Amino acid sequence: MKPPFLNSQSRSKTKTASKAKVKARTKAKSKTARTRQRKKTRSRTTTKPTTKSKRRVRANTESAANKPGLFPSLIKFTSIILILALCTATLLYLKRDQWGISAMVENFLTDEAEPVPDPAQYAVLTSELEANRKLLNMRYLRATTETQRSEILAEARDLLEENLPAMMRCWLGHPWDFNGTATIPGEGKIACGYFVSTIMRDAGFKINRIRVAQQPSQNIIRTFVDHSENYEIKTNTPYTNYVDHINKKYEGIHIIGLDKHVAFIVIKDGKMRFIHSGGLKRQVVDEDRTNAYSLEHSNYRVISNISRNRNVLRKWILGEAFQTGGTAAARR
Numbered sequence: 001m002k003p004p005f006l007n008s009q010s011r012s013k014t015k016t017a018s019k020a021k022v023k024a025r026t027k028a029k030s031k032t033a034r035t036r037q038r039k040k041t042r043s044r045t046t047t048k049p050t051t052k053s054k055r056r057v058r059a060n061t062e063s064a065a066n067k068p069g070l071f072p073s074l075i076k077f078t079s080i081i082l083i084l085a086l087c088t089a090t091l092l093y094l095k096r097d098q099w100g101i102s103a104m105v106e107n108f109l110t111d112e113a114e115p116v117p118d119p120a121q122y123a124v125l126t127s128e129l130e131a132n133r134k135l136l137n138m139r140y141l142r143a144t145t146e147t148q149r150s151e152i153l154a155e156a157r158d159l160l161e162e163n164l165p166a167m168m169r170c171w172l173g174h175p176w177d178f179n180g181t182a183t184i185p186g187e188g189k190i191a192c193g194y195f196v197s198t199i200m201r202d203a204g205f206k207i208n209r210i211r212v213a214q215q216p217s218q219n220i221i222r223t224f225v226d227h228s229e230n231y232e233i234k235t236n237t238p239y240t241n242y243v244d245h246i247n248k249k250y251e252g253i254h255i256i257g258l259d260k261h262v263a264f265i266v267i268k269d270g271k272m273r274f275i276h277s278g279g280l281k282r283q284v285v286d287e288d289r290t291n292a293y294s295l296e297h298s299n300y301r302v303i304s305n306i307s308r309n310r311n312v313l314r315k316w317i318l319g320e321a322f323q324t325g326g327t328a329a330a331r332r
Contacts, residue, residue: 115172117185117284122170126202129163133204136317156313157252160203164253164307165266167199168275171284176277181210192262195277195284196220196255199264206321215325217257221304222326224255224312231304239296243289247272252307258298265295265303 136156143149171185180189183198190198193213197220201209205224212223221231234242246254247270254265263276274292277284287293295301306312315322 115169117172117174118170119185119187122167122185122202125163125167125170129159129167130204132159133317133319137319140314140317152317153310153313156317157307160307160313160316161252161266161268164199164203164264165273165275167203168264168266168284169286171195171199171277172286174277174284176279176282176284180277181213190277190284192277193217193220196262196264200224203316204319205316206319208324211324217262218302219325220262221255221257221302223322223324224306225304225309226323226326230309231302233300233302235301236299237301242301243272243295246303250303250305252305254303254305256295256304257300257302258294259300261294261298263294 133156136152136159140149140152143152171190174182174185175189176191177189178191180191181194182188182190191213193215194209197207197209197213200212201207207223212220215223218231218233225231234245237245246265247267250265250267252267254267256263256265261276261278263274266273266275272289274287274289274295275285276294279285279287279292279294287295314320
């Protein structure tokens with residue numbers, strides 16, 4: 001029989017050994033569980049993709065394949081720019097006269113300086129013309145025969161045809177305005193009707209400058225030539241045909257009425273000059289047949305010769321008043 005203390009020692013050793021075995025067994029189980037977990041994780045990452053994953057990958061691949069590259073996009077953008085530029089150029093070409101582009105290009109290409117109004121020369125011309133008119137007046141009143149009167153009328157015609165264009169050109173470069181009422185070259189602005197009435201008044205024609213300027217163009221003409229046989233109306237006549245016609249038929253100083261405009265036409269040796277306030281440059285200009293835009297683009301044209309009408313010359317010499325709009329307007 002063993003002593004009691006030996007039994008307690010062996011019992012203690014047995015407990016310790018059991019604990020160690022349990023601990024070792026638990027550690028082994030834990031290690032096994034960790035190994036299994038690693039295998040599961042590894043198996044998940046290496047498994048085949050699901051149907052959704054396949055569709056997503058395929059869609060991404062197709063979108064990447066269909067996405068345009070830089071070069072096609074650049075070609076498309078350049079094509080759009082070229083089309084817009086072509087449309088803009090076409091519009092500018094079609095509207096070149098209406099928008100004043102032709103006039104700007106012409107000014108840029110020519111070396112001629114822009115004309116400047118000359119009030120000093122204008123004052124000299126008007127003063128000399130009035131002095132000569134008074135001399136003709138005295139001679140006309142003393143004339144006793146029709147031949148003498150006809151000679152004086154011819155002198156008056158030559159005097160007006162020489163001085164009126166010079167007076168008009170003293171206004172060149174003067175700015176236009178629809179409501180312009182200037183009386184002196186270089187001061188303020190002047191409308192087309194006021195340009196005509198001011199020139200005629202300052203040349204010695206006894207008219208109401210303001211009332212004449214405010215008339216329709218045909219009434220402005222009727223102020224000086226009261227009968228229809230003394231003016232000619234043309235509508236929808238091709239421009240070239242019209243200019244050829246008036247260059248052959250007329251000579252001297254004329255007033256011409258258009259759709260919405262009135263101007264002077266000076267014809268000498270079969271060549272016309274269109275002198276007026278307005279047009280593309282919006283100022284007083286002296287134009288030939290190639291750049292008379294307002295004359296070319298008017299459907300209505302009424303013209304009358306002022307300097308070769310005997311009644312007009314006689315009334316100018318004698319200082320008689322001209323009725324605004326003619327006698328028909330006066331009766332109204």
